[in-house]
Amino acid sequence: MDNVRSIGTEFYGDYNDGGYDKILFPCLKSLELVRMQNLVERMDAMEPTTTGMVFPCLKNLSISTCEQLESAPCHFPSLEEFDISQTKSTTFEKISSKLTTLTSLHISGISELASLPEQLLKNNSSLMYLNIWFCDDLVSLSPHGDVWGFYTSLRSLQISNCKKLSYLPDGLHTLRSLENFEDLHSLSFLTITSCKRLMGLPDGLDYLTRLKSLTIGGFCEELDSFPSLSSIQPASLETLELYGWAKLNSLPADIQRFTALTQLWIRNFDQMEALPEWLGKFSSVRYLYLRECKNLMYLPTAEAMQHLIYLHIFFLPQINGKMWKGKRRRVAQNCPYSKYLSPLKTD
Template sequence: MPNLVEWKDVAEPITTGMVFPCLEELTINQCKQLTSAPYHFPSLKKLHISEICNSAFENIWSKLTTLTSLDIWDMIELTCLPEQVLQNNASLMSLEIWRCAELVSISSHQNVTSLQSIRIIGCEKLMDLPNALLTLPSLETFEVIWSPNLRSFPSIQGVGSRLRKLGISCGDEVLSTGLQSCTSVSELCIKDCPNLISIPDLCKLHSLIRLEITSCPNLKSIPDLRELHSLIGLRIMNCQKLTRLPEDLHCLTCLKSLEIGGFGEELDAFPSLSSTSLKHLHSSLQTLYLYGWDRLNSLPDDIQCFTAITGLRIHKFDVMETLPEWLGNLSSLQFLSINDCKNLMHLPTAQAMQRLTKLELLRIIECPKLRERCAKGSGAEWSKIAHIPDVDIIV
């Protein structure tokens, strides 16, 4: 309701003294001009607010005491999450704040002992977080992502026994050694850390099943991974000073998904994946995502060894004009996505494409030259892909 300005409270009822006595869930989305709203919500448990004026939001939360879940999205006027929101809602279990561009800080309160999940995503001006947030006794998920101006990440020391999911985005050069104590963490994401040069040893994180290290342009090396035997998903992307892959990938015997790329832009080729020590990955890896950079004009030949993969995504190989003939050897492939390859014109030969007998979905996204050549019925490459059940070409 883009033109809604006022949601009026009704006159005080004579009988009950309140307006919404039973309402438990309230969602307000994309009412950018809404400046006022009722505040009689004595039973409200779940509140989702997106794109409304700060004054209306203040009305709504001013008397809330029963919240268990609070989501705040795209509130451009919000500069600080008021302490009263946490102080007055002792049963709050989940707090999410997404894309609040002016948010600078968040107050904390020890009263919210039930809080299990805190997620703060895409708040670019966020500068400070209190250490007390990570000492909450029930906390299992703590994610601060896409917030590169956070001066320092809250202390992790001593909180590792209960955390299950941890996301880190900050301006630190070196992450806290307390990360080593997070032995119960199953998912770890280190993302958008512009100054980060060092990550502490992760060898004690034996519960880790997913690890992501992305958009850390000054990171020069990846910590030892050899003890992470439970890892099934690994993502290392857009770390421009990396020039090689971790040497201990062969120890990751459970790895099913590997996403790599965006490495040292001075490199003319992808870091090698051909080591004989990676042989077990050739038969166990299921999905592979390759992210290129400007200097690359071809896919790494090493990946033709990964004959068991069922999904392959090729992204940002801008110079490449032709996909290799050996692509047809990936006989288990069910899903192939080609994304943002501006100069790509040629698929492998028709014979190679026909060997991909299990390929069910081909997705071509933002590849202008290939899109034209794959036009249904008329494109020069169409005959190569006409047999694929689902071809999705997106501008």
């Protein structure tokens, strides 16, 4: 309807007929406004003084390619799914200002949208699906830090083609129901740790083609082995920090694929007694950090470790007692690694 510029109160019929208690569109569940190129105004049926209801059962609202729309109603007491694309940010903010029942929100191509409206984030505690695509002006998800009301409900978060996005909220780790998050092709640093119920890694990690640093582990202690890292792209990864747990007695063998590694951290592999000899194949690794592996007794041969320029050892009681002597903890003269341990940091 390219010629429609305004949707007035006539859209609601004679809503004054029968008094202010009249219910308008009492059974309507879905409403779409699509490709109305010149629509500027869609008036609200209700004045601030009325007590009647409009759209009491509306569950789905879709507004698409209404680029001139400047004003729109905001009375949707039961709305669950809101899909909006190719409209102005002021229109999106007005419509969403009083929404409290959303379970799904899809946003695409909203111009001049720097962040999601604060009231929208605070008031929708049942939101499960949040998709944001092609919002070129989006800088951050939240205008004032982590003011989210859906910490326990959000299951899926998708962000794609938002060129100016520069900040992801720190509160992502508190999203306890999150099942799906990626399409972040430019992500450089990723940390997934201390997830005591996590049994495996999410799908989609193979899309992280620019990942440089990965910190991962501390998962479900019922697992006897570390989850496979085969989905991680090996070419770009430079720093890998592995957190184990009480049961683990070996490193994940598939880390041998990461031939570009320069720094490797190994923590909390409590049942591991020896580092594998293949660790020496990492000719690119220059910095090796071993921390809190209580039963680790054996390192690879000195020849296998000769590429190291820095070795950090912390709380490895089976090794510390052999390598250090005296209160100053000097390197023992007969330590086979002494020529590779300069500079050496110990705690």
